Amino acid sequence: MARITAANIDKALTVGEVAERSGVAVSALHFYERKGLIHSRRSAGNQRRYHRDVLRRVAVIKVAQRIGIPLAEVAEALASLPEARSPNARDWSRLSARWRQELDERIQRLTQLRDQLSDCIGCGCLSMTACRLRNPGDELSEHGPGARRWEGDLPGGQAD
Amino acid sequence: MARITAANIDKALTVGEVAERSGVAVSALHFYERKGLIHSRRSAGNQRRYHRDVLRRVAVIKVAQRIGIPLAEVAEALASLPEARSPNARDWSRLSARWRQELDERIQRLTQLRDQLSDCIGCGCLSMTACRLRNPGDELSEHGPGARRWEGDLPGGQAD
DNA sequence: GATTGACCTTAACAATGGTTAAGGTTTCAT
DNA sequence: ATGAAACCTTAACCATTGTTAAGGTCAATC
Numbered sequence: 001m002a003r004i005t006a007a008n009i010d011k012a013l014t015v016g017e018v019a020e021r022s023g024v025a026v027s028a029l030h031f032y033e034r035k036g037l038i039h040s041r042r043s044a045g046n047q048r049r050y051h052r053d054v055l056r057r058v059a060v061i062k063v064a065q066r067i068g069i070p071l072a073e074v075a076e077a078l079a080s081l082p083e084a085r086s087p088n089a090r091d092w093s094r095l096s097a098r099w100r101q102e103l104d105e106r107i108q109r110l111t112q113l114r115d116q117l118s119d120c121i122g123c124g125c126l127s128m129t130a131c132r133l134r135n136p137g138d139e140l141s142e143h144g145p146g147a148r149r150w151e152g153d154l155p156g157g158q159a160d
Numbered sequence: 161m162a163r164i165t166a167a168n169i170d171k172a173l174t175v176g177e178v179a180e181r182s183g184v185a186v187s188a189l190h191f192y193e194r195k196g197l198i199h200s201r202r203s204a205g206n207q208r209r210y211h212r213d214v215l216r217r218v219a220v221i222k223v224a225q226r227i228g229i230p231l232a233e234v235a236e237a238l239a240s241l242p243e244a245r246s247p248n249a250r251d252w253s254r255l256s257a258r259w260r261q262e263l264d265e266r267i268q269r270l271t272q273l274r275d276q277l278s279d280c281i282g283c284g285c286l287s288m289t290a291c292r293l294r295n296p297g298d299e300l301s302e303h304g305p306g307a308r309r310w311e312g313d314l315p316g317g318q319a320d
Numbered sequence: 321g322a323t324t325g326a327c328c329t330t331a332a333c334a335a336t337g338g339t340t341a342a343g344g345t346t347t348c349a350t
Numbered sequence: 351a352t353g354a355a356a357c358c359t360t361a362a363c364c365a366t367t368g369t370t371a372a373g374g375t376c377a378a379t380c
Contacts, residue, residue: 092280100277208358
C-alpha cells in the first residue's frame with residue numbers, strides 16, 4: 001500500500017513502513033503497542049495505521065533504551081505527553097531533561113564504583129574484609145569468630 | 161553441624177552459612193553452582209560443603225554484577241583463576257583491572273550519550289532529523305520524499 | 321480474479337538471573 | 351532416638367524484551 005507520491009505524503013503509515021523507517025522490527029512494534037508505548041488506528045481490514053508521530057516516539061524509545069530506562073518507565077513518560085495535540089519541542093525537552101538526570105545518576109554511581117575498584121587493583125583487596133567495595137552489605141562482622149579471619153585462613157598466609 | 165569453636169574454625173561451610181555471610185540467597189548459590197561460578201564438595205549425606213574461598217568468589221560476583229557484567233562473563237573470568245591453589249592478591253587484581261576497563265568504557269559511552277542528550281534538552285530536538293542522538297542508525301534519508309519532512313508535517317508548524 | 325507480499329492473532333520460545341513449591345533426606349541438639 | 355531445622359532435587363514460575371511459528375486475512379498488482 002501507500003505509494004509515496006506528492007498526493008499522499010500525509011498518509012498514515014503501515015507497520016512495515018514504520019519498521020523500515022524506525023529501524024525496529026515489526027514484532028517489536030507490536031510489542032510496544034501491547035505495552036502501551038505506541039498507538040495505532042486500524043484500517044477497514046484491521047491492519048495497523050500509524051500517525052507519523054509514532055516515528056518520534058519510537059526514536060525516543062530507542063534513546064531511552066540506550067540510557068537504560070526500562071520500557072515500563074518509558075511507557076509512563078510517554079503517557080505524560082499531551083493526548084490532544086502532537087507533542088512539541090517543549091514536551092520532548094521535558095523528557096530529555098528527566099532522563100538526563102537519571103543518566104547523570106547512573107554515571108555517578110558507576111564512577112564511584114570505578115574509583116573503588118581502582119583502589120582494589122593495587123592491593124587485590126577485592127577479597128578482603130577492609131575493601132570498600134565489599135563492605136557495604138557484607139554482614140561478616142556480626143557472625144562469630146570466623147568472620148574476621150580473612151587474613152588467616154589461607155595456606156601460605158598471603159593476605160589476599 | 162559446624163559448631164563454631166576454636167577447634168573447627170577451618171571447617172567447610174554449609175550452604176546456609178555461605179548464604180548468611182555472603183548475603184545471597186541459598187537459591188542463588190545453587191544457581192551459581194549450576195552456572196559454574198562456584199563449586200562445592202559433598203558431605204556423606206550429599207549436602208554441599210564449601211571451602212572458605214567461596215566467600216571471595218561470591219563477593220567478586222556481586223561486584224561484577226554491580227558493574228553490569230553478565231554472569232556468563234563472570235564465570236569465564238573466574239574460570240581463569242588457578243585451580244591448584246587459592247587465588248592470591250595478584251589473581252584478584254587481574255580481575256579488578258579487567259573489569260575496571262569495562263567499567264571505564266561503559267562510563268564513557270554513557271557520558272557521550274549524556275552530552276548528546278544535554279544538547280537535546282535545549283532544543284527539544286529528540287524528534288528531529290538533525291539530532292545527533294537519533295541519527296546514527298536512522299535510515300530516514302534513504303526512503304523517499306516523506307523521509308525529509310520532519311519539519312513540515314505538524315499542524316502549527318513548530319519545528320519539534 | 322488470482323497471486324503474492326504484507327498483514328493479522330495467538331502462543332510458544334529465548335536469554336538472563338534468579339525464586340518458589342513440592343516432596344523427600346540429613347544433621348544436630350536434646 | 352527423635353523432632354526440628356536445614357538440606358537435597360526437580361520443575362515450574364517471575365520479569366524483561368522481544369522473536370518465531372502457525373494458521374489465516376488483506377491489499378495491490380498482473
